[in-house]
Amino acid sequence: MFSRLCIKKPVTTIMVTLMVFIAGILSYTNLDQAMMPDMDLPIAVVATTYVGASPEEIETLISKPMEEGMGSIANVETITSYSAENMSMVLLQFVDGTDIDMAAVDMRDKLDQIERTLPDGAQEPMVVKMDINAQPISLGVRAENLDLNSLHEMLEDNVVSRLERIEGVASVDLNGGITREIRVTIDPAKLAGYGLNTNTISSMLAAENMNLPSGSLSQGNTSVSIRTVGEFRTLQEIQNLPIPTATGAVVHLSDVARVEEVEADRKGFSYINGDRGIMISVDKQSTANLVKVSNALKAEIEELQEDYPELEIFMLTDTAEYIEMSLANITETAFLAAVIAFFVLFLFLKNAVTAGIIAVSIPTSIMATFAMMYVTGINMNMISMGGVAIGIGMLVDNSVVVLDSIYGYYERGYTPAEAAEYGAREVSMAITASTLTTVAVFVPLMMAGGTTGAMMSNLSLTIVYALVASVVVALTFVPMACALLMKKETKTIYWKSVKFLAFLDHWEAAIDMLARKYEVVLKWALSHRKKTVITVIVAFVLSLGCIPLAGTDFMATMDQGTASVTVELPNGTELDTTEELTLEVLYRLESIPEVETIFASVGTSQMSAGTNSSSITVNLVEKADRDRSTDEVCEEIEELLTDIAGADITVSASSSAMGSMGGSADVTMNIYGYDNQTLIGVEKDLVEHLEAWPGLSNVEGSVGETVPSAMLTIDRGKASQYGITTASVAGALNTAISGSTATEFKVDGTEIDVVLRYDTEQINYLTDLNNLTVTSAMGTQVPLSNIATISMGETSTMITRENQKNYITINCDAEGLSGGEAQKLVEEAMENYELPESCHYEFGGMTEMMMETFGKLLLAMVVAVLLVYMIMASQFESLRYPFIVMFSMPLAITGAIFGLLITGNTITMPAMMGFVMLVGMVVNNGIVLVDYTNQLMERGMTCYDALTTAGPRRLRPILMTTTTTVLGMIPMAVGSGVGAEMWNSLGMSVAWGLAFSTLITLILIPTLFAAFAVRGEKRREKMALKEANN
Secondary structure, three states: HHHHHHHHHHHHHHHHHHHHHHHHHHHHHHEEEEOOOOOOOEEEEEEEOOOOOOOHHHHHHHHHHHHHHOOOOOOEEEEEEEEOEEEEEEEEEEEOOOOOHHHHHHHHHHHHHHHOOOOOOOOOEEEEEEEOOOOOEEEEOOOOOOOOHHHHHHHHHHHHHHHOOOEEEEEEEEOOOOEEEEEEOOHHHHHHHHOOHHHHHHHHHHHOOOOEEEEEEEEEEEEEEEEEEOOOOHHHHHHOOOOOOOOOOOOEEHHHHEEEEEEOOOOOOOEOEEEEEEEEEEEEEEOOHHHHHHHHHHHHHHHHHHHHHOOEEEEEEEEHHHHHHHHHHHHHHHHHHHHHHHHHHHHHHHOOOHHHHHHHHHHHHHHHHHHHHHHHOOEEOOOHHHHHHHHHHHHHHHHHHHHHHHHHHHHHOHHHHHHHHHHHHHHHHHHHHHHHHHHHHHHHOOOHHHHHHHHHHHHHHHHHHHHHHHHHHHHHHHHHHHHOOOOOOHOOOOOOOOOHHHHHHHHHHHHHHHHHHHHHHHHHHHHHHHHHHHHHHHHHHHHHHHHHHHHHOOOOOOOEEEEEEEEEOOOOHHHHHHHHHHHHHHHHHHHOOOOEEEEEEEEEOOOOOOOOOOEEEEEEEEEOOOOOOOOHHHHHHHHHHHHOOOEEEEEEOOOOOOHHHHOOOOOOOOEHHHOOOHHHHHHHHHHHHOOOOOOOEEEEOOOOOEEEEEEEOOOHHHHHHOOOOHHHHHHHHHHHHEEEEEEEEEEOOOEEEEEEEEOOOOOHHHHHHHEEEEEEOOEEEEEEEEHHEEEEEEOOEEEEEEEEEEEEEEEOOOOOOOOHHHHHHHHHHHHHHOOOOOOOOEEHHHHHHHHHHHHHHHHHHHHHHHHHHHHHHHHOOOOHHHHHOOOOHHHHHHHHHHHHHOOOOOOOOOHHHHHHHHHHHHHHHHHHHHHHHHHHHHHOOOHHHHHHHHHHHHHHHHHHHHHHHHHHHHHHHHHOOOHHHHHHHHHHHHHHHHHHHHHHHHHHHHHHHHHHHHHHHHHHHHHHHHHOOO
């Protein structure tokens, strides 16, 4: 119907096609670019800071109350808490489909209730939603003629505000600079002599340093507001602050303390290309596009370099550049696939008209796909563009089948218009059904759920759009174009090149010979049905042996050109020592030729500042400009740093794509129990056990080395005699050791802390605490040793809990093994290790994600098989014919696995998606073959004649569609550009699976068809004979 309408109205059809083109181009230029699809991860984090608290105190006072309170929120699936020194982080994972924005509102409401139970010193908890596309952009700044203090002030005054004004930027933070503070160094003896304590000093500083409104008064007809002004304006004002004593006398702050503006204690350093500098972290708004923000940021940096030539500004981490390069590479792959498809069809058809029709139908379908992506809110990311690249190899199939059918009628003497109408009508049901079977396999993928389900949904929708567009183009534009352009005299092109003409003749002769050979083989197979079926079954069983040999991984390793080096020294190591060793590492890394920039943060750990660790990031030159992969460079880095003693140095190739979502270790394992001390003991034993197990390396536990800690135990009986409380002792200790912030002092619009502390030379060692005094209720000074005892102990660096149960994490690598093989090796090791009764282990991280995703994909494959069967049963109005066609499915899977094995690829998530896609793709050839056979039988042919006619006659379109799809997958399968690793296994599995199954399908399906037909004929004969006897 649509075909006839389009043939009768060619101008309208052409105009509609042009409209689709224009809509597609506009949509393409307006699609946002991103690394991954826009999706709400069902994860939210509550972060709470409590300075000075140990991990055990954080767990007891903050993490546990948070877990108990948050557990009552609707749709919470898992609650995980991380308790480290000074910091609590509680991660809530909700069930799939939860509205994370509403869940965050519920969390904030619950926090209002929980906050009242938290310690007074704890800061306000902060709720953060997870965003897969929210990687911050890091900048590095250094200046030869400015010290760090001047550089920090310059950036804060002149640069930060300009970066914050960029559209889409949420916040800009400076790290690694020198900050100033007003330090009030207390003299304990003088303080005690005047009968004062640190609480009095702190309260006076806070109470005096403020401006307050005091109402308004009338002056004539004017209302005048009254303000009380008391903020400190100079350092001398703080020094001269009058403090009343208990005797009524007044002393100045300078009488009992030294007041000066100094550098604050350094918590970390930043190094950029070997020199000290300052890091700038730029976070985008949740709704902003990372690529647009990055481009705007680069433009602003160029202006800043012109305005401040003394500054050197480096882009250190910018995922946007990787995104643009990856998308450009995928677009190039898609274009190459389209060109390959065009030339393959050109060779088969030898006709300029048909080649031109295909040349227009491919981009028309692609433009329609982009238009539908824009309308449905799908951005241009690595997943969706991968879908476009995959779809190109598939979308020509429908046009090829329609063209072949039209030419069949045209060669039998029909007019171009009649041939176009009858040819399109003949195959319309077949191509609609074959497209529906392919579309059907993506329905269960879209319903998989979870993060991987959201990604598969993005891929599936894009391919479905391309396929739907291809059917519409094949049944509308292609018949119209054939009716308009097809003429007898253009059937053959007259080539000027004699050599090329000879090549085409040889090609045509080869196709004809192949058809004749195929007819001979087909006739033999139909005459020897049992031998044929048994041979195929034996080949299938033998191919199953490839499955365990291929190995499994969650994702292929992505070469993003970034290496991460982590330096861990013994707990408690001074910052200067860590810095010295980090500089040695940086010096050695400069010898690597592929290095573009190196930056380091000294004094950082996973959740809080740690003076014993540093992290170094090595950015390599672009992939096209180096001969080695990031993994190979990491191997050299490991060799360069092996002889550095006294530090635990780990090197890894970092990735911000899907592979990093579960961590970088080959195997991650969680050990669960109810007692943290027991788990610490288990970790030590288990790490030693796994390190000794052959094949396992880099075994690390989450607890690591414990940190020495001093515990001050108050004798409440003695303390009560002096009117001293535990809180007053803790406050005095905090002021003496760490310093306490009393208020803030404004200098040139910048607020700096006013910190009270004791002289660091007097309180430097643990034994110095015995000399510390605490003010009693009567104002007298009581030595700390009179009311408390000090004992030494060990504490964890971090305490982790999941669903209110403690656990530790063990990470290990298995070099040369796939993820699945590494997991089996760890399972073998665990069989030889006995855990305490209260403990058990589960795999987590990448291993857990792989098992969960593979399970979903296997279920999706089963559902896809059922859907494909139902669609074919509806088309053929038979339960038998779909069963025959479906015999090609298992052969496609084993062909795909065999292809992955011989090309050195493992079974990854994209490869599994390829398996599911094959379920819908491989039946298309069978549908075309069976449908045409049925049509011939309806015209009066016998089953044998119909099969021997349908096979050779449909060989050319089957070869064309299969060859275009297989060759269209080759650029994806062998691509080596930026981001290409993600799609290699998918392209390889589809190409091998489709090629292998097509070869078998051309023989097996006619054989099975004949076997079922003969069996049905015999059954009908028996029934007729039985009725005749009755």
